Amino acid sequence: MKPKKGMVKVTSLYERVVHWVLAISCLLLCYTGLGMMFESLNFLGIIIGGLKGLKIVHNFTAIIFTVSLILAIKMWWREAGIFVFPEDIDWVLAAGGYLWHVDKVPETGKYNPGQKAFFLVVALFGAMMVVTGFFMWLQPGFLPMEALRWMYPLHVFGFVVIFAFFFIHLYLGTIGNPGSVQAMISGYMEKPVLKMLHPKWLKEMEHEGTLVVYKGEDKKKA
Amino acid sequence: MTQIIKLYDDSKCTACRGCQLACKQWNDLKAGQTEQQGTYQNPPTLQANTYMIIHFQDYATSEGNVKWLFRKEACMHCTEAACVTVCPSGALYYNKELGTVGLDREKCIGCKECVAACPFEVPKYDSKTSKVYKCDMCESRISNKLEPACVKACPTGALKWGEKDKMLELAQKRVGQLGGNAAIYGDQYVGGTHFMYVLKEGKDVYADIHKNPKVPLSVILWKKWLKPLSLLGAGGVIGGSLLHYILHGPKRPDQDAGNDVKTEGRE
Numbered sequence: 001m002k003p004k005k006g007m008v009k010v011t012s013l014y015e016r017v018v019h020w021v022l023a024i025s026c027l028l029l030c031y032t033g034l035g036m037m038f039e040s041l042n043f044l045g046i047i048i049g050g051l052k053g054l055k056i057v058h059n060f061t062a063i064i065f066t067v068s069l070i071l072a073i074k075m076w077w078r079e080a081g082i083f084v085f086p087e088d089i090d091w092v093l094a095a096g097g098y099l100w101h102v103d104k105v106p107e108t109g110k111y112n113p114g115q116k117a118f119f120l121v122v123a124l125f126g127a128m129m130v131v132t133g134f135f136m137w138l139q140p141g142f143l144p145m146e147a148l149r150w151m152y153p154l155h156v157f158g159f160v161v162i163f164a165f166f167f168i169h170l171y172l173g174t175i176g177n178p179g180s181v182q183a184m185i186s187g188y189m190e191k192p193v194l195k196m197l198h199p200k201w202l203k204e205m206e207h208e209g210t211l212v213v214y215k216g217e218d219k220k221k222a
Numbered sequence: 223m224t225q226i227i228k229l230y231d232d233s234k235c236t237a238c239r240g241c242q243l244a245c246k247q248w249n250d251l252k253a254g255q256t257e258q259q260g261t262y263q264n265p266p267t268l269q270a271n272t273y274m275i276i277h278f279q280d281y282a283t284s285e286g287n288v289k290w291l292f293r294k295e296a297c298m299h300c301t302e303a304a305c306v307t308v309c310p311s312g313a314l315y316y317n318k319e320l321g322t323v324g325l326d327r328e329k330c331i332g333c334k335e336c337v338a339a340c341p342f343e344v345p346k347y348d349s350k351t352s353k354v355y356k357c358d359m360c361e362s363r364i365s366n367k368l369e370p371a372c373v374k375a376c377p378t379g380a381l382k383w384g385e386k387d388k389m390l391e392l393a394q395k396r397v398g399q400l401g402g403n404a405a406i407y408g409d410q411y412v413g414g415t416h417f418m419y420v421l422k423e424g425k426d427v428y429a430d431i432h433k434n435p436k437v438p439l440s441v442i443l444w445k446k447w448l449k450p451l452s453l454l455g456a457g458g459v460i461g462g463s464l465l466h467y468i469l470h471g472p473k474r475p476d477q478d479a480g481n482d483v484k485t486e487g488r489e
Binding site for chain 1: 308310311312329331332333334335337338339343347438440441443444448449451452455456458459460462463466467470472473474475
């Protein structure tokens with residue numbers, strides 16, 4: 001999808017690449033993990049050589065996930081990892097206008113507290129998945145048996161939490177907020193959508209003169 | 223199902239290790255090169271190519287004499303086997319006829335979940351073949367009405383193979399004869415094991431024995447609680463999002479003003 005004239009640049013190519021590598025590796029891990037966890041889902045492995053294939057793909061995708069998780073945390077923690085008081089509290093108290101009618105949703109910056117919570121869950125639980133996962137992969141020998149045993153329920157718990165947040169992220173990033181998915185495809189967003197979702201950030205960019213507006217392709221647009 | 227168990231009586235064991243050798247022969251297992259570690263116990267632990275070992279232990283009796291204590295270590299073939307519970311591929315299974323725990327290595331994907339789950343720390347992983355190994359009670363023999371190779375080889379009668387009731391009766395009788403701290407080991411754990419001991423001393427005296435083996439709490443939490451919860455959680459958010467879309471609707475910029483931010487609720 002190409003941006004339209006007048007749309008505002010919100011993400012860099014690097015951000016989008018890291019986002020999608022993380023997202024696709026995460027989904028692949030969910031897919032292969034579920035295929036191994038539930039006997040009724042074993043058929044998911046048929047296309048990659050059965051359970052053994054699921055295990056191999058799961059283990060090596062974990063490496064890609066780990067690298068992209070580190071890059072994502074490095075890139076986003078300053079903007080999305082720190083809550084700002086008291087404005088974030090106001091937004092949470094209004095549930096961002098997502099659950100009941102709110103006349104004026106408290107204005108948030110580049111990332112609202114919901115997005116920050118999602119980032120923190122992915123960062124923390126993702127790190128937990130990496131740590132528990134690698135102990136499970138490389139065992140035995142690195143941990144005493146009693147500790148090693150707890151890596152497994154922690155790994156499943158991490159899945160429960162990450163999957164729940166992932167799906168809400170998917171919903172709110174697509175059909176729940178029409179127009180926002182463009183931010184991760186072309187990197188541009190319609191100004192009214194941006195104004196609704198991240199008003200403070202838009203004002204900041206306008207104020208600082210860092211706003212990049214798509215002017216369209218010279219040939220087509222006059 | 224007639225449950226058949228293997229009974230080991232350490233008071234009759236001379237640690238000749240005929241059983242250990244018979245096990246290697248029947249299962250076609252290579253010997254590993256080991257180093258002298260100041261004990262006859264060799265190899266020091268169970269290995270991917272050693273399904274059973276005889277433990278050699280010096281211990282001082284209450285009279286101050288130093289004596290040998292022997293113990294055969296192998297898969298205990300639990301009735302409630304944590305390894306079978308966690309195995310994702312069905313490689314580990316209960317023998318439907320006899321209740322022992324078999325291992326179909328063709329199906330094993332080498333995930334090592336059983337290694338961490340077994341309360342007796344029996345299954346061993348071989349990184350060369352990327353598979354797990356353990357005693358399967360000589361399934362190829364017992365399903366053909368033969369006793370396991372170790373029992374067959376035992377010259378002293380320390381190892382016996384028979385119906386559970388009869389074996390327990392025999393064990394009880396032997397415990398009575400031995401007196402003192404002698405006791406049966408295995409019947410009170412994990413739903414009863416299919417490999418039991420008559421120990422001439424209290425179990426606390428034995429080195430490296432598992433004092434109170436049970437299915438680990440982590441396994442119960444993982445398989446009985448978190449597994450269903452993960453489905454519930456996934457279903458919950460998918461259903462919840464759908465419901466939100468229908469009841470509350472997506473968030474769109476206010477069409478009229480273009481400035482004011484409003485949610486487009488559909489009450």
